[in-house]
Amino acid sequence: MDDALEAASEFFDMPAERKAAFACADIRSPVRYDTSSKDGISKARSFLKHYANPLDHWVDSWPTQPATYRKKMGTYAVEIQRLSIQLMGAIVQGLGLCPMHLQEKLGAGLQFMALNNYPQGSSRAGDTVGLAPHSDIGFITILLQSSPGLEVTHHDDGGVWTPVPAIPGALHVHLGDHLEVLSNGRLRSLLHRAILNTDEERISIASIHGAAIDEKVGCAEELVDERHPRMYRESSFHDFLDFLPTNVKAYRRFVETLKIDSA
Ligand SMILES: O=C(O)CCC(=O)C(=O)O
Numbered sequence: 001m002d003d004a005l006e007a008a009s010e011f012f013d014m015p016a017e018r019k020a021a022f023a024c025a026d027i028r029s030p031v032r033y034d035t036s037s038k039d040g041i042s043k044a045r046s047f048l049k050h051y052a053n054p055l056d057h058w059v060d061s062w063p064t065q066p067a068t069y070r071k072k073m074g075t076y077a078v079e080i081q082r083l084s085i086q087l088m089g090a091i092v093q094g095l096g097l098c099p100m101h102l103q104e105k106l107g108a109g110l111q112f113m114a115l116n117n118y119p120q121g122s123s124r125a126g127d128t129v130g131l132a133p134h135s136d137i138g139f140i141t142i143l144l145q146s147s148p149g150l151e152v153t154h155h156d157d158g159g160v161w162t163p164v165p166a167i168p169g170a171l172h173v174h175l176g177d178h179l180e181v182l183s184n185g186r187l188r189s190l191l192h193r194a195i196l197n198t199d200e201e202r203i204s205i206a207s208i209h210g211a212a213i214d215e216k217v218g219c220a221e222e223l224v225d226e227r228h229p230r231m232y233r234e235s236s237f238h239d240f241l242d243f244l245p246t247n248v249k250a251y252r253r254f255v256e257t258l259k260i261d262s263a
């Protein structure tokens with residue numbers, strides 16, 4: 001975990017032109033660096049996003065500088081992917097589904113990593129939010145943060161934000177839109193955001209785990225019955241990417257757009 005944060009930090013410390021080599025307007029690009037977001041809120045954040053599972057398929061597109069990047073981030077990615085499968089096994093079992101449900105699909109599934117770099121914030125400039133509220137696609141997100149900044153809200157809390165402490169050696173795990181769909185609404189995806197620290201810059205590494213890029217995710221049949229009608233249409237990660245550019249002005253969780261109108 002320390003090595004992963006160090007690799008991320010060394011990447012962001014590189015001169016702007018080196019990092020700009022990974023800039024790409026196409027959100028489907030396997031590697032993408034940017035210094036701004038389209039939402040008009042997450043202005044201070046810069047990020048590097050890339051796929052990671054299976055590692056040997058993607059690692060050749062990763063940065064070669066800093067020299068240890070591929071080794072350090074690759075080791076972290078493989079361990080986190082393994083952890084995601086263990087956690088998903090427990091979650092699936094907790095839903096009363098067969099523990100083997102999804103195991104194969106997850107092994108060949110999506111691992112999408114977002115390395116985020118937030119500068120030190122200045123409350124005087126009113127610069128407090130580093131990343132606007134959103135939920136993640138995928139089943140679960142495993143997040144590592146160098147210092148506090150992640151905040152979460154319960155759906156019924158009316159916009160009360162709770163900071164997630166940065167405990168050394170701890171990972172934060174939250175649920176994504178596709179787990180809400182899979183569980184037919186028994187679980188809900190988590191709205192979260194990042195705020196800027198006034199005393200230090202911050203790095204977070206979010207690893208999103210889901211079904212393969214083109215695989216449609218729907219409600220588990222075992223969780224659909226007369227008392228629990230199917231609540232969501234099926235969708236893939238690709239469908240999510242198609243939706244993203246349309247979700248700029250008035251943000252909606254992707255999963256909201258999948259709801260089947262029960263009327
Ligand atoms: O920086 C953080 O703590 C949050 C990052 C995040 O939510 C994301 O990359 O999806």
Ligand SMILES: [Fe+2]
Pocket residue numbers: 134135136192206
């Ligand atoms: Fe997120």
